[in-house]
Amino acid sequence: MGRVTARRRASHLAAGHAAERPETLAVEEPLEIRVNGRPLTVTMRTPGSDFELAQGFLLTEGVIARRDDVLTVRYCRGADGGDLNTYNVLDVTLAPGVPMPEVDVTRNFYTTSSCGVCGKASLEAVQSISRYCPGDDPVTVHAQAITAMPDRLRAAQNVFASTGGLHGAALFDAEARMLVVREDIGRHNAVDKVIGWAVEQSRIPLSGTVLLVSGRASFELTQKAVMAGIPVLAAVSAPSSLAVDLATQSGVTLVAFLRGDSMNVYSRPDRIIRRRESATGDASTREIRR
Numbered sequence: 001m002g003r004v005t006a007r008r009r010a011s012h013l014a015a016g017h018a019a020e021r022p023e024t025l026a027v028e029e030p031l032e033i034r035v036n037g038r039p040l041t042v043t044m045r046t047p048g049s050d051f052e053l054a055q056g057f058l059l060t061e062g063v064i065a066r067r068d069d070v071l072t073v074r075y076c077r078g079a080d081g082g083d084l085n086t087y088n089v090l091d092v093t094l095a096p097g098v099p100m101p102e103v104d105v106t107r108n109f110y111t112t113s114s115c116g117v118c119g120k121a122s123l124e125a126v127q128s129i130s131r132y133c134p135g136d137d138p139v140t141v142h143a144q145a146i147t148a149m150p151d152r153l154r155a156a157q158n159v160f161a162s163t164g165g166l167h168g169a170a171l172f173d174a175e176a177r178m179l180v181v182r183e184d185i186g187r188h189n190a191v192d193k194v195i196g197w198a199v200e201q202s203r204i205p206l207s208g209t210v211l212l213v214s215g216r217a218s219f220e221l222t223q224k225a226v227m228a229g230i231p232v233l234a235a236v237s238a239p240s241s242l243a244v245d246l247a248t249q250s251g252v253t254l255v256a257f258l259r260g261d262s263m264n265v266y267s268r269p270d271r272i273i274r275r276r277e278s279a280t281g282d283a284s285t286r287e288i289r290r
């Protein structure tokens with residue numbers, strides 16, 4: 001579908017002069033996710049990788065645990081009827097024996113909020129539904145490998161290069177090989193698309209991996225990493241306090257302010273290898289601020 005970008009005219013003002021010109025924008029459209037024909041949620045997203053988005057969302061909400069829990073994913077017509085398929089409604093059919101999700105406002109609030117008032121309940125909610133334990137993952141990653149990841153993510157963000165309006169998320173293995181990259185108008189959607197890719201590839205839990213996000217590390221993104229069994233979450237920008245609390249409690253290594261050759265490590269710093277032998281045999285150390 002050619003709906004990832006759109007052209008709109010704008011008045012460009014600079015140095016007292018104005019000029020009309022077309023601009024390339026990232027598309028934002030609603031996606032309704034249904035489960036067994038019943039509406040579950042609506043998210044605003046950039047079209048593309050919608051099947052991955054739906055499956056990643058369902059996994060990080062604790063509805064499914066693996067690819068075998070999903071029987072089919074298909075587009076269907078919206079509530080307005082007619083024969084036109086807008087590709088904005090998805091129906092996920094669960095495999096026999098997989099229970100339907102409970103549409104519980106309290107639960108949904110706790111598992112997506114990063115506010116301080118409900119912090120304790122949010123942490124407990126993730127604990128109660130997570131099937132994987134990233135804290136047990138023995139993976140280690142060299143600091144030099146992590147500091148190289150943002151440039152590789154940016155180089156792979158083709159739509160961001162033309163619009164400047166999309167978040168990016170990428171998954172790397174412990175040797176810094178990029179496994180997948182996805183973009184979306186919403187940072188949580190970009191992560192769900194990455195995790196949905198892993199669902200379709202039967203790679204859940206995502207042991208031995210690093211999830212890199214182009215913005216900040218919120219509680220919601222940390223929750224998604226925990227639910228997918230990702231041991232290392234890295235962010236270019238700042239973390240929230242509840243994200244740090246959840247990462248610490250779950251044993252996720254949380255890296256933030258990942259810029260240039262520096263980073264802050266807020267939890268499980270033992271996974272980050274800071275020393276590497278140089279060509280002359282001397283040990284070199286990269287400073288990591290905490």
